[in-house]
Amino acid sequence: MLLRSLTGALALGAGLAQAASSNSSSTPSITVKGNAFFNSESGERFYIRGVDYQPGGSSNLTDPLADSSVCDRDVPVLKDLGINTVRVYTVDNSQDHSHCMKLLQENGIYLILDVNTPTSAISRYDPSCSYNADYLQNVFATVDTFAEYDNVLGFFAGNEVINSVNTTNTATYVKAVVRDIKKYIKARSYRQIPVGYSAADIVANRQLAAEYFNCGDDADARIDMFGVNDYSWCGESSFVVSGYATKMKLYQDYSVPVFLSEFGCNQVKTSRPFTEIGAIYSTEMSSVFSGGLVYEYSNETNNYGLVQINGDNVTKLTDFENLKSEYSKVSDPQGDGGYSTSNNYSSCPDYEKGVWEANNTLPAMPSAASAYFKSGAGSPMGTGIATQQSCDNDDDEDSDDSSSSSSSASSSTTSESSSSTSEASSSAASTSDASVVKSAASATSSTQSSSKSKGAAGIIEIPLIFRALAEIHNLI
Numbered sequence: 001m002l003l004r005s006l007t008g009a010l011a012l013g014a015g016l017a018q019a020a021s022s023n024s025s026s027t028p029s030i031t032v033k034g035n036a037f038f039n040s041e042s043g044e045r046f047y048i049r050g051v052d053y054q055p056g057g058s059s060n061l062t063d064p065l066a067d068s069s070v071c072d073r074d075v076p077v078l079k080d081l082g083i084n085t086v087r088v089y090t091v092d093n094s095q096d097h098s099h100c101m102k103l104l105q106e107n108g109i110y111l112i113l114d115v116n117t118p119t120s121a122i123s124r125y126d127p128s129c130s131y132n133a134d135y136l137q138n139v140f141a142t143v144d145t146f147a148e149y150d151n152v153l154g155f156f157a158g159n160e161v162i163n164s165v166n167t168t169n170t171a172t173y174v175k176a177v178v179r180d181i182k183k184y185i186k187a188r189s190y191r192q193i194p195v196g197y198s199a200a201d202i203v204a205n206r207q208l209a210a211e212y213f214n215c216g217d218d219a220d221a222r223i224d225m226f227g228v229n230d231y232s233w234c235g236e237s238s239f240v241v242s243g244y245a246t247k248m249k250l251y252q253d254y255s256v257p258v259f260l261s262e263f264g265c266n267q268v269k270t271s272r273p274f275t276e277i278g279a280i281y282s283t284e285m286s287s288v289f290s291g292g293l294v295y296e297y298s299n300e301t302n303n304y305g306l307v308q309i310n311g312d313n314v315t316k317l318t319d320f321e322n323l324k325s326e327y328s329k330v331s332d333p334q335g336d337g338g339y340s341t342s343n344n345y346s347s348c349p350d351y352e353k354g355v356w357e358a359n360n361t362l363p364a365m366p367s368a369a370s371a372y373f374k375s376g377a378g379s380p381m382g383t384g385i386a387t388q389q390s391c392d393n394d395d396d397e398d399s400d401d402s403s404s405s406s407s408s409a410s411s412s413t414t415s416e417s418s419s420s421t422s423e424a425s426s427s428a429a430s431t432s433d434a435s436v437v438k439s440a441a442s443a444t445s446s447t448q449s450s451s452k453s454k455g456a457a458g459i460i461e462i463p464l465i466f467r468a469l470a471e472i473h474n475l476i
């Protein structure tokens with residue numbers, strides 16, 4: 001604790017000293033006001049111009065912010081692209097990130113960080129069991145590792161955990177994690193770093209999920225920002241044809257910032273023209289949306305890359321040049337972009353079997369995790385730890401009978417990584433609204449969304465035996 005407050009004081013001092021030089025604080029912290037982000041120093045509205053960044057993808061999952069040679073290679077390329085934010089899906093919280101975080105900072109680039117790892121996340125197959133004190137320790141340790149950097153824009157408590165019609169029951173646990181992180185940040189006296197959720201675009205529960213994560217009287221349990229992964233604009237589309245106009249209506253009353261946490265449909269003949277940039281940063285959308293992040297920086301097997309990486313060489317693809325050109329053509333809206341401070345939080349959707357299976361009584365935090373609020377999360381455990389298989393037996397608040405009575409069965413089913421079940425979304429994740437359907441765009445964007453998630457943080461292939469067990473378990 002002492003060390004931390006010293007670090008804080010030093011950072012403050014350094015910030016003051018730098019304020020005189022021109023390239024000083026290129027990334028003052030970002031704050032949330034109403035449904036928008038603001039630069040805490042200039043007071044200007046902040047729009048995310050970002051890319052999703054996980055070179056190596058799922059097949060060679062590495063922490064890109066812990067490897068100087070990786071960020072030294074990539075940050076100049078990101079700078080050249082003209083962005084101000086990267087989203088990283090998974091890191092190793094036991095590593096030193098100071099070099100890469102500083103490099104990002106010097107180049108005016110913020111970080112949105114997902115706090116999960118493939119083996120430490122809320123499981124779709126046994127959300128109750130996977131929500132435990134070991135898991136929270138790992139999450140809190142990640143918060144400890146990154147909270148000191150002013151250019152951390154926010155944390156995502158989960159990514160596409162709801163990815164179908166039959167995974168809505170996970171929402172209760174993901175929302176509990178949002179609550180726990182927010183309380184932890186307060187308890188540790190960190191800066192008020194926004195905590196959010198990144199949602200898959202599932203027609204059947206898109207609106208319910210948005211409402212659920214931002215509903216209820218407990219402000220700690222409501223998200224501070226909402227990311228939507230949206231592949232509905234394909235090629236030379238338009239505001240209306242893509243469905244963006246419908247999304248504007250859907251989120252117009254939302255009380256916290258909304259942004260595209262993944263976009264960039266690749267169902268195009270050649271390269272992506274990225275004409276959606278013109279819409280996203282226009283006054284047509286700025287009253288509701290705060291920019292977005294293009295999926296994704298490096299070209300992996302799912303073919304969404306802006307660059308091709310070969311060892312130390314980065315080759316900029318046509319998509320990169322197209323996106324760079326769009327960014328340079330399109331500036332942010334003037335003034336405050338018409339953001340709103342008068343929207344209220346949402347009212348909570350009712351539990352409905354087969355439709356929205358998340359009630360509004362969140363599980364209490366596992367009691368063993370309270371200790372971290374007092375003294376921090378302790379030494380980070382890195383990526384090796386598999387928390388999905390450990391249930392907290394001391395947690396009597398969490399009275400999900402089925403999970404406690406069948407705890408051995410359930411623990412064997414939970415090697416599932418919450419981010420690895422993208423197949424499940426292929427049938428469910430159709431992304432267009434009937435009212436604005438352009439069949440080519442919509443039909444493709446559904447397969448898109450699903451095949452894409454494999455590359456993102458879609459990390460571990462589940463052994464067949466576990467799949468079988470999981471299916472049996474879910475039938476019981």
Ligand SMILES: *[C@@H]1O[C@H](CO)[C@@H](O)[C@H](O)[C@H]1NC(C)=O
Binds near residue numbers: 056062067070
């Ligand atoms: C995986 O990523 C690391 C770090 O970037 C790199 O050194 C290694 O060569 C990569 N391995 C493969 C098989 O691409």
Ligand SMILES: *[C@@H]1O[C@H](CO)[C@@H](O)[C@H](O)[C@H]1NC(C)=O
Binds near residue numbers: 018023024
């Ligand atoms: C400031 O900019 C100069 C020149 O671009 C660079 O050499 C230096 O490292 C930067 N310093 C900081 C603290 O960003």
Ligand SMILES: *[C@@H]1O[C@H](CO)[C@@H](O)[C@H](O)[C@H]1NC(C)=O
Binds near residue numbers: 124125424471474
């Ligand atoms: C959801 O349904 C799909 C398709 O029936 C199935 O493959 C998947 O295992 C189910 N997921 C859960 C968490 O039950």
Ligand SMILES: *[C@@H]1O[C@H](CO)[C@@H](O)[C@H](O)[C@H]1NC(C)=O
Binds near residue numbers: 299300303305308317
């Ligand atoms: C991206 O990678 C995929 C898979 O390796 C490959 O098929 C594709 O040609 C690459 N795209 C480009 C533009 O190089």
Ligand SMILES: *[C@@H]1O[C@H](CO)[C@@H](O)[C@H](O)[C@H]1NC(C)=O
Binds near residue numbers: 310311312313
């Ligand atoms: C990187 O590029 C250099 C210069 O074009 C080339 O000599 C080298 O072989 C390339 N390395 C890889 C791993 O492709």
Ligand SMILES: *[C@@H]1O[C@H](CO)[C@@H](O)[C@H](O)[C@H]1NC(C)=O
Binds near residue numbers: 344345346347348
């Ligand atoms: C916001 O909505 C909640 C429930 O939906 C309601 O109880 C509360 O009074 C509202 N607050 C304001 C300021 O309207």
Ligand SMILES: *[C@@H]1O[C@H](CO)[C@@H](O)[C@H](O)[C@H]1NC(C)=O
Binds near residue numbers: 358361363398
């Ligand atoms: C709400 O959901 C949780 C988790 O599924 C469950 O433990 C709890 O019993 C439910 N509460 C109510 C009132 O239905």
